[in-house]
Amino acid sequence: MSSSYHKGQVYEYVSNDPSVVAGLQPRPQPQHSRTQRLGLVRIVLLSLGTVVIVAVAAFLGFLWWGAIASVNEGDRPNSHILRRILGPGWLLRFITISSLVYRVVAGAQAAAATEMIASLFLEGNGCLLPDLARLSLTHCQTAGPFQLACAAPRQLYDSANLFTSGLLTALLIASVATQFTSTILLTDFSAARLINDSAALNVAFGFKYPSNEDAKSSTNLFNPYAGVDYWTSRPSAYLRFAEASAPPVQGDGIYDTGATARAFLPFTNSTQRVALRRYEGPATVIDARVVCIRPRLSIHAINLTDVYMLSLSGSISVRGGYEGLDTSYSDPSSFACMVDVGKVSDRPLQQRMSLCPMDSTAAFIQGGVRPDLSSYTKAYLLINATSGFENWRDNGLGGTEPVTILESERTSQSQGTWESFNLKGAPDIGIDATLCFANPIPWNYQISAASSQDGFEPTLQWNITTGTYRSNAVRSLLGSTLAPIPSLERGLLKLASPANWSTADASTAFGTPDTINYIWTALRSQRYNVSLSLSQRENGDDLPLLVPHRAHIGLFQEILAHTDSNAALAMQALFFTLLQMSYSDYTAEFDVSAKASANFSQDVVIPVQWRGFIIFCAIAGIHIALVTTITVTFFLRTRVTALGNAWQAVGQVAEVTGGETVYRAAGMTDKQMKAYLFTVEREENSPAVEAQGSDEGPPSKRQRGFIARQKKTRCDEDFPCGLSTRNEASLGMIVNILRRIEGKIDDSKLDSNPTENHRSIAAALRPFNPRSPANSSEVLGVPSFLRQETIDSPAAPTDPNPAISFSAHQVLFWPAIQSALPESVKLMCQMQGATYSTRLEASRSKLPHSPSVDVSSDWLSKLSIATLKQLSDVYFTTFNLANPILDQKTYFQRTLGVAIDGNFGICIESCIVLVVMALGSMGQKALQEAGFAGTPASSPYAGQDAEMPGLDFFNEARKRFGFLMCEQDLQACQFYLLSGLFYAEALRPIDWWAMLSKASACSAYFWNSLSRDRDEWMLDMQSRLFWITSMFEAVLSQELNLPPSNSLHLEEHIALPKFISAQDIASFGSFRYPGDDPFFHYHFLSQLAHRLILTRARNSLFHFNPTADYPPEPVEDELIRQLEQWRERLPPMLQFNPKSPLTQAESPSDALVTAWLHARYFVARYHIGRPLLHRALERPASLTEGHLRKCRDAISAVLAWASVIQVTDTMRSCNPLKFFVCSQ
Known part of the structure; x- marks a missing residue:
């Protein structure tokens, strides 16, 4: 006996005899090679596409590696290709193109894998008949796995399809993730600084040496000394520079900053100086080394002048020898200096420093940038007066006769580089002195400097609280710290120091004319070798000393305060700042230039981490693994399907469903066809379609219920393949109707049961x-x-x-509470009823007018501005914190001024100010109760009520508002709310409710007549007033059962306030009122x-x-x-x-x-x-x-x-x- 069955779309004939049985000819099975089954195009797509995906991942990995390495190393990429990609902005384009290529290839491979999955459904364990056409066409040609997203879940009626459905689900997820690869890769991106390629520049670096033969030389066309006084000018910023420095040397009585060569960067643009990473070319270099020693000082005469200064004269010499100083020609040098002593009451407290340039030097700095120019060393005597003018005068130093200063206890009092002297009998009154040497001769050299990070150019920031400058950043830049900080960590460029600077002369290295620098003139004042006061005092033309700009003084004092009075560091910073100002000033006039090369950092958006790239590689790897798994499964589980063959797909559908079904489907939609297949009559009841030994040929209608599975079971009722007969369809419809009716009956029963309905509530x-x-x-x-x-x-x-x-209040009427109340309270409750609180409040008398205030209210004109300001501040410190009815900025800059200018006449501003005064009086009492304020001064008017402070102000406001009672604007609403607060504090809730009703009417009037020309601040203030009114109304109406206003319906249409500041009122810098704190x-x-x-x-x-x-x-x-x-x-x-x-x-x-x-x-x-x-x-x-x-x-x-x-x-x-x- 023969039998036939369908497994998927493949019609097979199974017989015990290989010969023809009952006249039925077996259909020959198609034999296709693997190449034919998959197709040449798909083979190329799967193999070459995988190579492309791997290549894309490798290329992106190369970009990521180069970018992250560049960021981590703080230097430019080693690869020229990477520099070309990362620098000009090609990186994002390459990544976009790479991710696009990946998505295209991955999408095409996913489409081919979807065709194979459709074949697995058809040739595996079968599918529902309504999905037959879709699956057949899908294994011919598809756009991707989404085409099977709806059909695949229906095939899970057979657990054998679980593996195939899982492959499809994984492919769907991978395809969705593929669409976000660009976004995933961009998560690794962030802003970074990258060094670009070297740029050739032509930089100007000095003046041509003046020559009579060259009449066009810039030094012959202008006077470089005209208008030069950098001591009294403020630096716009402290510019970045290059530095080569040695560690400082400190010994007994000496502090040497160490050999310090500093090069000015020849760029006028601050952005270029800050972004400079490497520079090779000409530059002006100075020796910033300063050496300070403890001198041997002899005071010959000292007088006290009438301009808070000491006239000091004497001689100075060097004690022995010091490393780094040539003292072989040291002879005592005389000096005559003016020392600024200031006053004892001077604020802020600073050291009373004076700088006295010496006419001759007692030593010469050895080594440095130009040892051959050591003869240009300049000596400076730095003197600190230890007490003010009054103390000097009180100790007998004020006449015309010179006074001799005694050198008492010199060993114990002198420390570091300072020599200390004091007056006899007055150990706290005296002077400290130190002798400093500097030789900052500028010269132009060929330099090479580099940095691994961008720099900065700070400025001094004023601290209004302490009255001093914030100088941390400036001191760090200039190296004015006790603990030396490397140049690179200070944001500077590291200067390569040649063995012999003279061999790197710019004129020789670049073949330019000899140059001259005038920047050394910065250390000169307008009056040659005059003393300078380095403490804060006023300048004047008649003063015998020069007072530099307060920025120089402030920085000098800050360095002394943070370095334990280290004069060498302070002098180094001061001199270098002046020279830098001079260099920046002369840059525009430089007429000698030469070629230079520089590398600058630039802002780029590049990958800075690996996370997104790793996720991308994981997605790509999962995709390749899925496609490989699906391909292998396709070869193992299918035999006859040849992907991409359209006629094969159509022929298999016609073979399984029959020509009649295909003919009928030509005029139907998919939905209509599905209904037809689920309701047509089946000729056989067996779930497996068996071929009887007859001449009927291949079955047609037998498979319309569904394509038979190998299992000999019928479709489960909970997962119907379809209703087999028309009778079964009618029965199913009746059952569904009955279930719906039953559900409605259950719902009605549930509604009538309060206990069961709690969950719905x-x-x-x-x-x-x-x-x-x-x-x-x-x-x-x-x-x-x-x-x-x-x-x-x-x-x-x-x-x-x-x-x-x-x-x-209604708790009093609880029976259990009633039994515990006194009889008098019970009687009150019985007489007044449940609304006892409202009745009692309504029967109270109104607030009285104070008889001590006359009609003309002259006492208001006697109020001082300070009193008005004080009471206003108290109001904003108390009442306005939780209930911001008023805008503090608008009140102080507009409302208060209008009221005062109008002498508290009849205007809404006067009414508001008077109510604020009343509430401020209450707030002042509250502050005293809490111990936050002392007892205020006596009131300037009579009639102040101790129990109800501010009543006089409130009565005056009510008297004036009587003429303004028809106002409906913002200020009227504010007046009603402020008056309500006063009534609330007076424990008059009914009057408070009356004020709220009027405020609610004003608010409703505004919002119901809203026009488009209202500014944002007005809308925000009205919103604030509305919600304050709404909150207070809720309290009163819910507690006292008072009728609410009709404006409650506006709640869903009015935005919450954003506390916008008024834009038409000027702001004073960054000043903020306390009420502007977001906390409130x-x-x-x-x-x-x-x-x-x-x-x-x-x-x-x-x-x-x-x-x-x-x-x-x-x-x-x-x-x-x-x-x-x-x-x-x-x-x-x-x-x-x-x-x-x-x-x-x-x-x-x-x-x-x-x-x-x-x-x-x-x-x-x-x-x-x-x-x-x-x-x-x-x-x-x-x-x-x-x-x-x-x-x-x-x-x-x-x-x-x-x-x-x-x-x-x-x-x-x-x-x-x-x-x-x-x-x-």
């Missing part, structure tokens, strides 16, 4: 996810998670008990979010219907979760741990901002747990362990609140919420 609470204040500009209205106004509690059976009110801005937005959470708790947990059923637990849990999220997502500066005790306030912001944030958190915990406390008091038998735990948490919150509120109570007179302190 909890789900209705949207998660707490507030926006940060930095992004508040994108939020229209309140955060989306808080826009849901009410979470309806489920219906509950009628309960005769009264409703649980959100108002904390974040706090305001945080308390706004907290208020919205409390409103949600009120609407969700408390109700005013006749029933008093308790809210479901999921609602309470969700509100607690949202409150915790609010606390956890506070900005870092506002974060707090509720378990940590709050310390006493150290500033007003601690009591008015930080402490209130803690208090609000615990109040919210109490409100959310209050219904459960009511339940514990009224129905204790219904409590569970979970209820008891939550009650404990609520009581713990109350106890924690009690400790926190003590901190806020330290400023009791600045607490607008004191009436609601235990409820809001």
